[in-house]
Amino acid sequence: MSLAAWQSLWTAVLYGGLGLFAVVSVYVAIAGFWDIRRMLSALAAEARESGETSGSDPTD
Amino acid sequence: MNTCTCFRRPRVCATTEHVAADLSLTGIDLAIIACYLAGSVVIGLWANRVTTGLRGYLVAGHSLGTALSVATMTGSELGLITVMYQAQKGFTGGFAALHIGVIAGLVALFVGLTGLIVVPLRRAGVMTIPEFYEQRFGRKTRVLGGTLLAVGGLLNMGLFLRIGSQFIVAVSGLDPSGGTLPAIMTGLLVLVLIYTVLGGMVSVVLTDYIQFVVLSAGLLLTVFLLLQQFGLDTLFATVDHHLGPAGLDPTIGEAGFGPGYISWMAVLGLVSVAIWPTAVTRALCARDEQVVKNQYILSSIGFLVRFMLPCLLGICAFTWLSQAPDTTLLTSSGGELVPASSGEVVTHFQVAGGRIQENIEAFPAMLPEVLPVGLLGIVCAAMLAALMSTHDSYLLCWASVIAHDVIAPVRASRGRPLSEPGQLLLTRVLIVAVGLWVLIWGVFYSPSQDVWDYIGITGAVYFTGAIAVLLGGLYWSRASATGAVLALLAGLSAIVGLGPVQRALGFVEPIPSWQVGLITLGISAVAMAAGSLLFPDKNVGGTTK
Structure with missing residues (x-):
């Protein structure tokens, strides 16, 4: 590969990578928030179940 | 103290002592x-x-x-x-x-x-x-x-x-x-x-x-x-x-x-x-x-x-x-x-x-x-x-x-298993211990080498063996416990990639960490294959040996 080709490749990789990362960052920032809510609900449900089993609620 | 103009933004610095004695x-x-x-x-x-x-x-x-x-x-x-x-x-x-x-x-x-x-x-x-x-x-x-x-x-x-x-x-x-x-x-x-x-x-x-x-x-x-x-x-x-x-x-x-x-x-x-x-x-x-x-x-x-x-x-x-x-x-x-x-x-x-x-x-x-x-x-x-x-x-x-x-697992095999709260407490204590170690x-x-190369070679102590064991364990039905143990032990040889270890062993010319890593990976793969073929498990395909 010529040096000009390497330069073009790294330029494309840099700008392509930056663009993709910006898009993924916005998606993760928004969708991640809803995932957190789901995770907390799941953990709370699990805590309730284990509380019922042991007779006390560990989140209290 | 005088005004330093060596940067884009002028800063006060003591030129004879420290380039930037004040907070940036x-x-x-x-x-x-x-x-x-x-x-x-x-x-x-x-x-x-x-x-x-x-x-x-x-x-x-x-x-x-x-x-x-x-x-x-x-x-x-x-x-x-x-x-x-x-x-x-x-x-x-x-x-x-x-x-x-x-x-x-x-x-x-x-x-x-x-x-x-x-x-x-x-x-x-x-x-x-x-x-x-x-x-x-x-x-x-x-x-x-x-x-x-x-x-x-x-x-x-x-x-x-x-x-x-x-x-x-x-x-x-x-x-x-x-x-x-x-x-x-x-x-x-x-x-x-x-x-x-x-x-x-x-x-x-x-x-x-x-x-x-x-x-x-x-x-x-x-x-x-x-x-x-x-x-x-x-x-x-x-x-x-x-x-x-x-x-x-x-x-x-x-x-x-x-x-x-x-x-x-x-x-x-x-x-x-x-x-x-x-x-x-x-x-x-x-x-x-x-x-x-x-x-x-x-x-x-x-x-x-x-x-x-x-x-x-x-x-x-x-x-x-x-x-x-x-x-x-x-x-x-x-x-x-x-x-x-x-x-x-x-x-x-x-x-x-x-x-x-x-x-x-x-x-x-x-x-x-x-x-x-x-x-x-x-x-x-x-x-x-x-x-x-x-x-x-x-x-x-x-x-x-x-x-x-x-x-x-060691405690369990000795008939003194840890309870779940016990494991939680132990994990918390160990988090603090690992922090103190770091x-x-x-x-x-x-480090006497680039930090990335240091990180690569220290990680290799574990992962060169782990690659062979995970790939063998997941995708090769004849992989045996003996092969896994040998592969894991072979991975330890990656420690030779560290600069101080090479000096202690008397190497005149340092061996690049990537060479040590690739060689270790090859040794681990051979150990996994040879150990599994020569010492197969009695219950091939079983889950617990």
């Missing part, structure tokens, strides 16, 4: 950083309220969705240590160093599309990799695998805190002599320990999410501003002037790369995404197998960027130093520092007769000179976010391996 950070910058640190700790502490049981503490109840998985994986794998060592690679290797990121991104994409290793591991329902060893090869393999994993991991993590503190010292302009470095290391460690010990994985995931948002915004903003300031053409011209073709073409060995190094990077790429426990733990936390695949496909961008952007920052730092007047670029020759000429790797630098600094400090030293007030605070907060998100994950990971895969190692050990 303003009150606004410090306030932003303080708010961020306090916020992280408060949220981490709050997580303690919703964490119950060992499954919640270690793998967040297997409840992570795709976006949160990507955030926590990127947050923990894109640490300040990564930013620093890849900036160092960009500084010394130029654009050719970008190949590391490209390979890592492609490998992550391949793992995401095929589910190689991570999907069958998630299907097995285990919480750690050594737990799978026990399912497949028996308890002894689990304990051995867990021990080697802990040894490799603790050595690997040993420099994280030191490098993070070097960043803070360099970016703030503090004098690193005396107790400054240990004091910063201790302060950072205490903050991370507080919320990790209490909240476990839930705390880690929540703080990782915030850290991902701050980090990605800070990193993108920094790169955008630096590209505007320097211009990509100037960066290419500077690299070409100093490194020649080797600064663009990674197949040329002069900048420290070449075909062998590239092969080693492919191995490290696979390891980073599918073998390294902190990354694999994210797959094991996922809700289901499809989430695992999506997580890796999306994270491939993160794996590309975690190497690519810091490399670019290192190239910017090199260009900044090349343009700054009164700057001397130095190289190490025969144990002494001499001015570097074109084509030679710059190991140190000196600005305006000030303190001689290591090349890894170039990137943080550049930031106060090129970023405006306020933005510098945001970027520093982003870098601290990177440091904390990596530390919390690693502390939890190694502590849980020692507790869950070494101590608990602090002590960081104070006393100074």
Whole structure:
């Protein structure tokens, strides 16, 4: 590969990578928030179940 | 004291003593950083309220969705240590160093599309990799695998805190002599320990999410501003002037790369995404197998960027130093520092007769000179976010391996099993112990090789054996417990890649770490195959031997 080709490749990789990362960052920032809510609900449900089993609620 | 004009922004400095005796950070910058640190700790502490049981503490109840998985994986794998060592690679290797990121991104994409290793591991329902060893090869393999994993991991993590503190010292302009470095290391460690010990994985995931948002915004903003300031053409011209073709073409060995190094990077790429426990733990936390695949496909961008952007920052730092007047670029020759000429790797630098600094400090030293007030605070907060998100994950990971895969199985085999609360308490105590180890190692050990190469070879102590054992265990029905044990032990030979070990063994010419790593990988693969064929398990295909 010529040096000009390497330069073009790294330029494309840099700008392509930056663009993709910006898009993924916005998606993760928004969708991640809803995932957190789901995770907390799941953990709370699990805590309730284990509380019922042991007779006390560990989140209290 | 006089006004120094050697930087873009005039600073007060004592030219005969220290290039920047005063703080580079303003009150606004410090306030932003303080708010961020306090916020992280408060949220981490709050997580303690919703964490119950060992499954919640270690793998967040297997409840992570795709976006949160990507955030926590990127947050923990894109640490300040990564930013620093890849900036160092960009500084010394130029654009050719970008190949590391490209390979890592492609490998992550391949793992995401095929589910190689991570999907069958998630299907097995285990919480750690050594737990799978026990399912497949028996308890002894689990304990051995867990021990080697802990040894490799603790050595690997040993420099994280030191490098993070070097960043803070360099970016703030503090004098690193005396107790400054240990004091910063201790302060950072205490903050991370507080919320990790209490909240476990839930705390880690929540703080990782915030850290991902701050980090990605800070990193993108920094790169955008630096590209505007320097211009990509100037960066290419500077690299070409100093490194020649080797600064663009990674197949040329002069900048420290070449075909062998590239092969080693492919191995490290696979390891980073599918073998390294902190990354694999994210797959094991996922809700289901499809989430695992999506997580890796999306994270491939993160794996590309975690190497690519810091490399670019290192190239910017090199260009900044090349343009700054009164700057001397130095190289190490025969144990002494001499001015570097074109084509030679710059190991140190000196600005305006000030303190001689290591090349890894170039990137943080550049930031106060090129970023405006306020933005510098945001970027520093982003870098601290990177440091904390990596530390919390690693502390939890190694502590849980020692507790869950070494101590608990040994006690169980002696008829004194640990209760679940007992394991939780032990994990918390070990998190603190691992933190103290990192602090002590960081104070006393100074690496004689590039930090990335140090990290690669210390990780190899574990992963060269683990690659053979995981691939064999998951995809080869004839893989036996004896083969697994031999492969894991063979991986220990990677320790020869460390500079002090080579000197102790009397090697005159140092062997590059990538050569040691590839040879160790080959030995481990042969050990796995030979051991399995010569000493097959009695119950082939069974689950517990």
